[in-house]
Amino acid sequence: MFTLRSLVSAxxxxxYARPRILEKSWQQGQVYLGASTFGTCKQLxxxxxxxxxxxxxxxxxxxxxxxxxxKGTERPFTGELNDETRPxxxxxxxxxxxxxxxxxxxxxxxxxxxxxxxxxxxAVTMTEDSSLGMIRTETTCSKCGAHLGHVFDDGPKPTGQxxxxxxxxxxxxxxxxAKKEEPKSEL
Numbered sequence: 001m002f003t004l005r006s007l008v009s010a011x012x013x014x015x016y017a018r019p020r021i022l023e024k025s026w027q028q029g030q031v032y033l034g035a036s037t038f039g040t041c042k043q044l045x046x047x048x049x050x051x052x053x054x055x056x057x058x059x060x061x062x063x064x065x066x067x068x069x070x071k072g073t074e075r076p077f078t079g080e081l082n083d084e085t086r087p088x089x090x091x092x093x094x095x096x097x098x099x100x101x102x103x104x105x106x107x108x109x110x111x112x113x114x115x116x117x118x119x120x121x122x123a124v125t126m127t128e129d130s131s132l133g134m135i136r137t138e139t140t141c142s143k144c145g146a147h148l149g150h151v152f153d154d155g156p157k158p159t160g161q162x163x164x165x166x167x168x169x170x171x172x173x174x175x176x177x178a179k180k181e182e183p184k185s186e187l
Contacts, residue, residue, distance in 0.1 A: 079168060081167035092170070095141060095143050097123065099124060100170075113170065114163060
């Protein structure tokens, strides 16, 4: 009999532990995507922004706090942004930093929002993560160190990357419909 916990674990493994990635990493004896082994800005104590733990507990929902501050993972297919298709920006729920554009979002079928690129190089920090008995690359917000999810090298072109991100770590900012201005005539 499967419990909810075992089903969630199985979904995580299906999304995270794609056999070809692990086999490739193991055979080459390296971590894919050139992940930093030095740590996140929180681990190094050099984040550009920091927040009081109690203030964050008041401001964030319990799942947002668990995911961003305790490296938790929301259950697959439960995040409100998994099926979001409107144009806009995905920002860090903790500090508001712009992380991903809707143009780079795609349906990976794993139950978490997936993107093939970050907004700007360095918006997301990538760090080696060997928890759960596998080698993965953790993603965190480069400004505040909030845990976002993981990145894998099985995404679509042009980058080949799949940023598998918890909805709870993101705030969606839909693009405003811009009014087209008529060019002014110079008479």
